[in-house]
Amino acid sequence: MQSDMNYTIGEYTNDSIRHLEEAWLILEKGDDMTYYQSYKWNMIIQHFTPQYKGICKLLYLLVKQGEKPLLIAPLWIIEKTFLFVNKKGAYLIGRKGWSDYLNFVYADCSNDVFKVLFDYIYSKLHLSLCCLEQIKEDTKLYAYLSQYVTLNKDCLTTCVSLMIPKGVDDYKQILSKKSRQNIRTANNRLNKDGRSIVFSFEDHPNLTICESMRQERVEVKNKFRIHSLKELIKCLKNYLKNKFIISFPVFLPFYEDKSLRFVSAYIDGELAAYFCYGLDEYHKKVVLMAVGTNNKFAKYSPGVLALYAYILNLIERKEISLLDFTRGDEKYKYSLGGVNHYIHDVSFNL
Numbered sequence: 001m002q003s004d005m006n007y008t009i010g011e012y013t014n015d016s017i018r019h020l021e022e023a024w025l026i027l028e029k030g031d032d033m034t035y036y037q038s039y040k041w042n043m044i045i046q047h048f049t050p051q052y053k054g055i056c057k058l059l060y061l062l063v064k065q066g067e068k069p070l071l072i073a074p075l076w077i078i079e080k081t082f083l084f085v086n087k088k089g090a091y092l093i094g095r096k097g098w099s100d101y102l103n104f105v106y107a108d109c110s111n112d113v114f115k116v117l118f119d120y121i122y123s124k125l126h127l128s129l130c131c132l133e134q135i136k137e138d139t140k141l142y143a144y145l146s147q148y149v150t151l152n153k154d155c156l157t158t159c160v161s162l163m164i165p166k167g168v169d170d171y172k173q174i175l176s177k178k179s180r181q182n183i184r185t186a187n188n189r190l191n192k193d194g195r196s197i198v199f200s201f202e203d204h205p206n207l208t209i210c211e212s213m214r215q216e217r218v219e220v221k222n223k224f225r226i227h228s229l230k231e232l233i234k235c236l237k238n239y240l241k242n243k244f245i246i247s248f249p250v251f252l253p254f255y256e257d258k259s260l261r262f263v264s265a266y267i268d269g270e271l272a273a274y275f276c277y278g279l280d281e282y283h284k285k286v287v288l289m290a291v292g293t294n295n296k297f298a299k300y301s302p303g304v305l306a307l308y309a310y311i312l313n314l315i316e317r318k319e320i321s322l323l324d325f326t327r328g329d330e331k332y333k334y335s336l337g338g339v340n341h342y343i344h345d346v347s348f349n350l
Contacts, residue, residue: 007070007116009124012060014046020060023069028282030107032139034324035278035287036099042074044256045094048249055082056246058093061120063113070113072105077125083244089129090121096248098289100159100326101343102134103141114144122350133345134327145346155345160325160338164314171315174337182335183308186301195267197302199309203264205271207254210262213274213292214252253289260289265306270294272302275310284321286314304332311336 012020024039035041051057061073074093081088092102106113121127134157135142145151165171172180190197254260254276263275276290293303314320325333327343 006065007113008064009116009120010062010064012062014051014058014060017043017046017060020062020072023062023064024072024105027069027072027105027107030105030109031283032103032136032141033105033107033283034101034103034136034285035280036094036101037103037105038280040259041099041257041278042093045097045099048097048251049076049093050246050248052246055079056086059125061117063117070106071109071117073117074105075121077127078246082246085241085244086246087129087131088127089131090125090127091131092133095133097251098253100134100287100324101136102132103136103139106140109140111144111148114141115148118350128349129347130350131345131347134343135346137342137344142344142346145348149346149348151346151348153345153347157327157343157345158329159327159341159343160329160333161341162311162323162325162336162338164311164320164323166315168312168315171311171337176335179335179337182301183305186305190267190300195300197272197300197305198266199306200262200264200266201310201313203262203274205262205264205274209271210254210274210276210290210292211252213271213294214290216295217292263306263310265302267297267300267302270297272297272300273306275303275307284319285324286320286322287324287326289326304335307332307336 021039024042027033028038046058049058056076056078059075059077061075062069063071063073076091076093076095078086078088078091092104094102104117118130121130132141132145135145146154165174254262257278260276260278263277264271265273271294273293274291275288278287278289280287291303311323314323325338329340
């Protein structure tokens with residue numbers, strides 16, 4: 001344990017993480033925090049983060065001032081450079097998985113706390129490289145890094161979200177004329193074909209069917225398409241890199257996190273589309289995760305219709321302030337009124 005300017009830093013492993021529960025439940029309420037910084041989510045993802053003796057491990061650092069917890073840093077440490085592409089350094093737990101936003105866990109956190117933490121990582125853990133991925137642009141952490149740290153890399157990724165409007169009329173004004181027409185067209189197709197559609201906002205669908213639909217979507221999305229020599233070279237480089245990089249176990253969130261909920265659309269009683277989502281009750285936000293569509297019903301746009309109905313429901317209930325579509329710039333997100341926000345992958349030397 002290190003003491004500096006009345007700050008103390010304690011180290012915890014995944015075996016002792018439960019000693020952090022009380023502090024974690026306080027800090028996860030901070031304004032910068034998301035569903036992915038919650039204690040319950042981190043208890044899940046630690047089991048899908050690789051640990052190999054002498055190569056990589058999980059480490060949690062708790063920064064306190066007196067008895068007051070200020071920050072928890074959930075770190076994945078690569079202890080030595082391994083096969084060239086796995087660089088020795090400090091990374092955030094949650095990378096290469098379903099956690100769309102990564103961060104330290106904090107509430108009222110000053111720049112001094114960040115400085116003390118990074119000094120500890122350098123002087124006590126003997127790590128100079130930090131690779132912090134998927135940091136939201138509007139957080140205190142990114143503000144500190146962009147202002148006080150010389151970044152070796154700062155890569156931007158687009159995310160999309162929708163602030164829930166006060167009323168239905170306000171929401172319809174946000175939607176473009178084309179979006180409103182597409183929703184009408186989808187409903188007209190259903191009526192013309194004599195089909196009925198039913199929505200559920202806290203559904204319990206058959207998870208095996210959800211997994212199958214998800215796999216179909218992934219296969220279509222990842223279909224090998226090469227349009228130029230430059231793209232071919234990039235694909236080959238990524239393929240070779242992935243052969244040597246430390247791999248992370250693959251999992252589906254709805255099997256592991258039993259608190260996740262579903263927005264679903266059923267056409268004639270058959271599951272046509274679903275969106276698995278996490279409810280962040282502290283911040284009154286919903287984050288979408290796994291998505292699936294039954295290709296049999298694709299021409300009816302059941303996913304868009306389900307989310308449109310869900311948004312109208314959120315407006316009526318007035319309990320949620322934001323629907324977060326998270327990473328990616330898929331067209332349906334914008335058609336439902338979503339706007340861009342950004343996350344950053346940064347790396348720097350201490």
